[in-house]
Amino acid sequence: MKKKGVTKLIAALLAVALVGTGCQGQDGNEGKNDKGGGANNVVEVDFWAAPNPTQQAFWKKMADNYMNEHKNVKIKVSPMPESPSSEAGIQSAIASGHAPVISENISRGFAAQLAANHAIVPLDEFKGFDELISKRQMKETIAKWKFADNHQYVLPVYSNAMLFGWRMDVLKELGYNAPPKTYSEVIELGKKLKKKYPDKFLWARADLVQPTWWARWFDFFMLYNAASNGNSFVKGNKFVADDEAGVKTLQFFHDLSKNDLLLTRKATDPFENATAIMVDLGPWTFPYWAEKFPEMKFNQNYVLSLPPVPDDVDPKNAKTFADTKGLVIYASATKEQQQAAFDFVKWVYSDANNDLAWFKQTNLPPARDDLSTNKAFASYLAANPQLKQYAENIPNAIPPVDNEKVVDIQELIGKEALNPVVKGQKTAEKAWKDMKNAINGVLK
Amino acid sequence: MASPYLIYSLIFFLFPLLWAVYLAFTNWNLIAPDYEMVGLRNFIEAFFSESVRAAFLVTYKFMLMFVPIVIAGSLFLALIIHSLPRLKGLFSVGYFLPYLASGVASAIVVKGVLSYNSPFNAFLRRYLGLDIDWLGSPILAPLIIALMMAWKFMGYYALLFLSGLESIPKEVYEAAEMDGAVGWKRFWYVTLPMLYPSFYTVTILAVGLMFGIFTEPYVLTGGGPDYSTHTWQLEIYNQAFQKLNAGYGTTVAIINSVVTFVSILVFRKVLEKWGARHGWE
Numbered sequence: 001m002k003k004k005g006v007t008k009l010i011a012a013l014l015a016v017a018l019v020g021t022g023c024q025g026q027d028g029n030e031g032k033n034d035k036g037g038g039a040n041n042v043v044e045v046d047f048w049a050a051p052n053p054t055q056q057a058f059w060k061k062m063a064d065n066y067m068n069e070h071k072n073v074k075i076k077v078s079p080m081p082e083s084p085s086s087e088a089g090i091q092s093a094i095a096s097g098h099a100p101v102i103s104e105n106i107s108r109g110f111a112a113q114l115a116a117n118h119a120i121v122p123l124d125e126f127k128g129f130d131e132l133i134s135k136r137q138m139k140e141t142i143a144k145w146k147f148a149d150n151h152q153y154v155l156p157v158y159s160n161a162m163l164f165g166w167r168m169d170v171l172k173e174l175g176y177n178a179p180p181k182t183y184s185e186v187i188e189l190g191k192k193l194k195k196k197y198p199d200k201f202l203w204a205r206a207d208l209v210q211p212t213w214w215a216r217w218f219d220f221f222m223l224y225n226a227a228s229n230g231n232s233f234v235k236g237n238k239f240v241a242d243d244e245a246g247v248k249t250l251q252f253f254h255d256l257s258k259n260d261l262l263l264t265r266k267a268t269d270p271f272e273n274a275t276a277i278m279v280d281l282g283p284w285t286f287p288y289w290a291e292k293f294p295e296m297k298f299n300q301n302y303v304l305s306l307p308p309v310p311d312d313v314d315p316k317n318a319k320t321f322a323d324t325k326g327l328v329i330y331a332s333a334t335k336e337q338q339q340a341a342f343d344f345v346k347w348v349y350s351d352a353n354n355d356l357a358w359f360k361q362t363n364l365p366p367a368r369d370d371l372s373t374n375k376a377f378a379s380y381l382a383a384n385p386q387l388k389q390y391a392e393n394i395p396n397a398i399p400p401v402d403n404e405k406v407v408d409i410q411e412l413i414g415k416e417a418l419n420p421v422v423k424g425q426k427t428a429e430k431a432w433k434d435m436k437n438a439i440n441g442v443l444k
Numbered sequence: 445m446a447s448p449y450l451i452y453s454l455i456f457f458l459f460p461l462l463w464a465v466y467l468a469f470t471n472w473n474l475i476a477p478d479y480e481m482v483g484l485r486n487f488i489e490a491f492f493s494e495s496v497r498a499a500f501l502v503t504y505k506f507m508l509m510f511v512p513i514v515i516a517g518s519l520f521l522a523l524i525i526h527s528l529p530r531l532k533g534l535f536s537v538g539y540f541l542p543y544l545a546s547g548v549a550s551a552i553v554v555k556g557v558l559s560y561n562s563p564f565n566a567f568l569r570r571y572l573g574l575d576i577d578w579l580g581s582p583i584l585a586p587l588i589i590a591l592m593m594a595w596k597f598m599g600y601y602a603l604l605f606l607s608g609l610e611s612i613p614k615e616v617y618e619a620a621e622m623d624g625a626v627g628w629k630r631f632w633y634v635t636l637p638m639l640y641p642s643f644y645t646v647t648i649l650a651v652g653l654m655f656g657i658f659t660e661p662y663v664l665t666g667g668g669p670d671y672s673t674h675t676w677q678l679e680i681y682n683q684a685f686q687k688l689n690a691g692y693g694t695t696v697a698i699i700n701s702v703v704t705f706v707s708i709l710v711f712r713k714v715l716e717k718w719g720a721r722h723g724w725e
Contacts, residue, residue, distance in 0.1 A: 088685040091474040095690075113688055117476040204560070209580070210668050213686070265577050267560040275561050407687045 043073050043340040048080035048090075048103035050325075054362050055104070061357075062348050070347075073340050080105060094119050094332065101333040102341035104157055105325050108145065108399045109406035111154045115147060116404040120328040122151035126342040136349040137370040140395050145326075147402050148236035154326040155345060156367035158358070161393035162222050162321045164308075165281035167274055169301040170200070179278075179305040181315035183252045186308045190261040193277060202261035203278045204270035208253070208422045211414035213407045217400060218280040220418050221321040223249045226307035230319035230398045234409060237443045239436060248310040250421045250428035257422045264422060272296060282323055283363050283390050298386040306393065322397030324367060352376040365390050405442050412438045468695040473688040486695035496696060498671035499679045500703065502586065506675075507654045509590035514650050515643070517598045522605035536606060539599035547596070547659035554592055555579070555664055579665055582672035589660045589673055597653070601646045608642030609635070640724045644715050651711050655704040676700040 049059040056079055063075035080103055081089035087110050093099045099119070106114070114120045123129055129152070133139055138156070147153055166179040174193060180186045190202045207215035224233070228245035256262050263276055271279035272293045281304065289296040296302055306318040327345055329338050348354050355366035356376050371377055371391040381388045401409060417435035420426040426434070468486060472479035490496045525535050542550070557564055558578040568574040579585050612635065620634045658677035661667055667674035667682075680700065684693030 085685060091685065091688070091690075094475045113473075114475060117473065119475045206580070210666055212666050263560060265560040265580055266555060266558070268556055268562060270561060273561060404688075 041072050043336050045073060045075045045102065045337055045341050045344065046100035047075055047077045047341070047344075048100040048105075049077055050105035051079040051082050051086060058358055058361050059104070062354065063344070066344050066347055070343075073344065075344060090114075094330070097332065099330045099332045101337045102327060102329050102345070104327045106154055106328045107325050108154060108402050109410075111326075111328055112147065112402040112406060113404045114328065115149075115151075115153045119331055120153050121331050121338060122153055123155055123329065123342070124152040126339065128342070128346050132346045132349055135346075136355070137352075137368050137374065140369045141367050144230075144322075144399055145402075154328055156324050156326040156399070158324060158362070158364035159367040159394050159397055159399075160282045160284070160323040160365060161390050161397035162218060162323055163281055163304045163306060163389060163393065164222075165271060165279045165302050165304055167271065167277040167301060168299070168303045170197075170274060170277045171303075179303060181305070181308055181318075182311045182313075183248075183255070183308055184311050186252075187255055187259060187261075190256065190259055194260060200274065201263040201270070201276045202256060204263035204265075204267045204276035205280070206264055206266045208262060209264045209419050211411050211419060213410035213414070216410040216413050216418070217321050217323060219253075220249065220413055221398075221400070222280060222307045223252065225321055225398045226309045226318040227313060228319075229313070229317055230396075234401050234403045234439070234443065237403075239439050239443060241436075243432065243436075245310070247428050247432045250417055250431050252308075252310070253418060254421045254424070254428050257424060262422065269293070271302075283365060283387055286384075286386055287363055304386065304389045306396070319396050319398055320393060322394075322399045324397070324399050326367070356380060359387075363387070365394060367394065369395055403443075408442045409439050412442065464694050464698060467691050468698045470691040471689075472691045474684070474690040475688065479691065482691070486692045487699070489692065490695050490699055495671060495674060495679050495682075496699070498674045499676045499696075499700075502672065502674055503654050503657075503676060503703075505586055505672075506590055506593075506657060507651060509587055510593055510654060511647065511650045513590060514594040514597055514601060515646060517594055518601035518646065519605050519639075521598055521602035522609055525602065525606055526609045532606075536599075536603055539602055541599065542596045543600040545596065548663055550592065550596065551660050551663035554588065558588070580669055582669050585665050585669060585673050589657070589664060592660055593653070593657070597650070601649070604646055605639060605642045608639045612638045637722055640719050640722065644719065647715060648708060648711060652704065652708055655700060655707070676703075 047059060047063065049056045056077065060077045063077050067073060067075060080086045080100075081093070086105055090099070090103065090106075090110075094114075111120065115122075132155075133142055141156060141159060142152060145152060145154060145156060164179070170193070171177075171179065171189075174189065174196060176189065180189045186202070193200055193202060205219060208219060221233075224241075224246060225231075227249045228242040231240075231242040231245065233239070233241045253262075257264075263270065267275060269292075270276040271281075272289070298304075306315070307320055309315050309318050329341050333341070352368075352374055353376060355368060358364070359366055359377065360380060365371055365387065368374070371394055372381065372388060377391070381391060400406065403409060412435055416438045417426075417431040421428055421431045469481055469483060470479045471482050471486075521539050525532055525539070528535060556562060559565070565576070565578075568576065576584070578588060616634060616638065617630065620630055625633050655676055657675040658681065661673040661675055661678055662681075665673045667678045676696070677700075680693050680697050683689045683696060
């Protein structure tokens with residue numbers, strides 16, 4: 001009897017589950033048709049914004065404004081899940097068939113992984129792409145984003161041309177009126193610093209001795225891009241880095257370490273406390289300073305500069321790393337949804353005032369060629385002079401490697417080259433050779 | 445009566461487990477529509493991987509540090525609470541609170557305290573001439589993580605010991621006293637053996653915990669320096685979500701499960717043998 005009862009219960013539950021699944025399947029299909037523009041012709045677009053309140057607020061406002069003018073589109077803005085990272089959240093969504101139609105906050109490296117797996121669509125194939133690029137004045141900026149297959153998969157939203165911050169108050173004490181521009185000038189300054197302040201360091205960066213892949217953007221690539229005039233590192237499946245510039249970059253790290261100018265221990269706000277006098281700096285730091293370190297004043301106790309270059313390179317031509325993220329459209333959406341999402345983006349970027357609103361709200365420089373010359377931004381940049389140099393250098397900023405093996409590649413830069421050079425375990429030449437061999441192994 | 449649990453287990457344990465075993469033999473990367481069966485390639489790769497080997501060894505290293513510290517610490521706390529004349533509940537809850545604290549938040553606090561320019565390190569440098577790279581040393585970094593975890597779990601395990609202490613009958617102590625067992629002897633020959641069930645539970649829980657460490661090394665060291673804090677969970681996360689090697693990541697997760705199962709089984713057998721020798725069948 002008991003066994004019979006259990007069997008009956010399982011049968012009942014299975015029946016309920018089957019009926020439920022059946023209903024869901026029907027609803028699901030209808031839902032899909034609706035989303036794609038069903039009887040009432042409303043196209044639903046799921047937009048995942050970066051998981052921070054300012055960016056969400058911006059996109060929500062843009063979506064509301066757009067929907068007021070375009071009644072046939074319904075854009076739902078929500079934060080992308082971070083479990084445990086936003087990339088992992090997107091991967092899980094794709095794997096489970098719940099990817100959005102469009103999302104922002106996508107780095108070029110991650111986009112390369114998505115593109116290699118046909119999870120996102122090329123934006124340059126949309127009707128109106130060229131118009132969008134010309135209206136937003138971003139021809140030069142986006143040119144560097146072209147992938148190895150000659151397509152554009154990401155529309156850069158912002159571009160932080162990474163700069164170095166220098167403690168001008170300490171530089172002045174050491175007899176300088178401007179930051180050094182070449183490697184030998186930096187070493188000379190470091191020696192003077194150590195003589196006067198043995199406890200201070202030139203640069204505090206614990207990541208220099210860790211293989212953390214993304215950390216290479218803010219140390220190795222800033223200096224390599226400056227030394228190589230922005231020469232690519234990897235193109236398609238080929239390692240094409242400038243060997244001479246690479247070895248010089250590593251040699252510079254070696255010299256900094258040898259002269260005890262690097263603090264490779266975790267330190268809290270070392271630049272703000274003047275424990276170190278140089279720092280890799282993005283504009284996201286300024287709101288933090290305004291709140292925690294109001295004494296940090298641009299052109300008073302700190303200034304900004306492009307990365308230093310080898311002695312035989314003209315500092316005027318220096319390039320840097322672009323910390324930049326953008327929008328992608330997912331392949332799993334219907335054609336109608338994809339086009340609706342693209343049209344929304346085109347609408348947003350057809351007005352420079354929207355970029356200005358973004359800039360004001362997030363402090364992240366819009367990825368435009370004309371940011372420092374367009375009148376729309378003039379008054380904001382005049383009121384925030386520390387952002388001007390970031391705006392001016394957007395065309396000099398090189399976006400990250402666009403290879404699906406970006407994590408392995410950048411981990412190897414740390415493991416085989418930068419970490420051992422800083423620790424004094426390898427010469428620059430050997431480190432570069434080992435790194436090159438290891439990366440070639442990954443790219444095979 | 446068993447069927448709801450059976451259905452729950454099927455959906456949330458058995459199907460995912462079977463799916464994971466299947467994935468472990470593929471090269472799926474989570475986002476590609478297609479993938480291939482790769483046979484034992486993932487297992488062979490994991491067997492020869494430096495980072496998997498590190499995760500295996502680091503877990504036992506953590507175990508060697510964490511298990512004695514947490515057992516001694518939680519037993520000590522339980523004895524203190526047990527000896528209190530009143531407010532036992534309040535102190536028990538107080539010591540339990542770190543267990544509820546967010547691992548990320550406590551790791552960030554520890555990171556701040558141990559940073560180069562923290563007041564603590566500035567004091568050590570200035571007055572004792574000690575310049576210690578706490579999180580950059582392959583010996584100190586795992587020890588700090590083990591101590592952090594011990595702090596977090598001590599209050600929880602102390603509750604298990606406390607319930608063990610509370611359940612020892614007074615008559616046992618009276619009989620022991622009549623035989624001359626007082627003070628240290630009483631603790632050593634009566635209290636400790638009577639706490640065997642609590643020791644058993646706490647040891648198995650503590651050993652199992654070592655195979656799932658993620659937050660503390662993720663926030664504090666990223667698995668470094670030189671893989672000295674690289675755990676199984678970090679390896680699985682890096683492979684599956686950073687490098688998009690979901691198939692390989694699943695392989696590592698399966699190996700982790702097997703190693704965890706075997707390790708706990710060995711510990712159980714050893715503890716049960718030891719217990720049997722002391723009258724606990």
